């Protein structure tokens with residue numbers, strides 16, 4: 001196994017690992033550990049080149065620094081990527097080699113699940129390093145993050161309603177959810193329990209049919225769903241859904257959902273603001289999962305009660321984001337970045 005360093009300005013450590021025996025070709029980026037060790041998931045994707053993988057790992061690890069800073073997890077930002085086709089490359093030997101690579105960071109980087117990585121893969125990683133979180137509940141870990149992400153979204157939406165209408169009451173408020181998978185499906189149920197009128201859409205017709213028959217949700221076709229009138233539009237499927245084509249079509253008062261990277265470009269946060277639509281920045285409202293997993297690293301280990309208390313603070317954090325956006329006359333995206341950067345700068349000053 002060969003580990004080599006890649007010098008990148010503004011990053012604490014970026015390294016590559018090649019292991020001929022298992023076929024591992026991976027990168028780990030630690031962006032910033034001012035607030036604590038860098039936590040971020042591991043993904044495996046068939047990147048066409050190492051440059052493409054490097055671009056992804058740098059972008060994602062930086063994003064984790066901001067996400068953890070604003071969610072106050074006491075952690076920094078990092079990420080890892082394995083280059084290759086998951087279906088053919090994945091093996092216990094590959095993940096054990098990846099564990100040795102993670103271990104080389106001596107706890108400065110802590111890994112977790114991300115795209116195409118499951119709990120059995122993480123268990124193999126865990127054989128060669130202790131720096132892994134998000135294993136099964138049975139193993140004393142925090143388990144599946146999705147219900148916690150959904151709960152965080154509900155708390156975030158309460159802050160959205162308060163900002164819009166001066167009241168956090170969900171009754172009669174219409175919420176359109178795109179993507180009713182692990183997070184969106186749970187979110188739909190939680191919102192219905194709180195009295196919201198939930199409308200769902202998903203490209204998976206079977207999922208929609210099941211949700212309709214089980215919970216009586218109204219549904220709309222995914223094509224053209226942006227035009228549906230609602231109080232909150234909640235993207236819980238894929239990224240880049242907020243763009244030049246969709247924003248002018250929106251008939252909502254706010255956008256608040258779990259999907260990562262909802263804005264195609266940063267300027268779309270300004271476009272939403274100009275259209276009078278309140279945007280809950282994705283990485284702020286969808287932090288429930290990372291907050292939950294971060295509790296594993298506290299003294300005494302994972303405690304659900306502690307996790308829920310921390311997740312519920314998403315309400316206060318978003319309220320602060322909206323306030324900064326209002327008083328400074330900037331987009332909520334810029335307001336969230338401003339708060340995260342201030343927190344990092346203050347911690348750096350304190351040493």
Ligand code: NAD
Nearest residue numbers: 145146149179181182183202203204236237258259260289
């Ligand atoms: P999931 O795969 O369980 O669910 C996604 C759902 O969206 C599926 O039902 C799928 O059919 C549907 N979908 C996909 N493309 C669609 C499209 N173009 N139009 C309509 N529906 C579409 O995923 P998930 O775990 O629920 O995550 C949803 C989003 O939230 C993702 O962007 C994910 O990155 C993000 N997120 C998830 C978590 C978590 O804890 N799971 C945490 C943070 C962010």
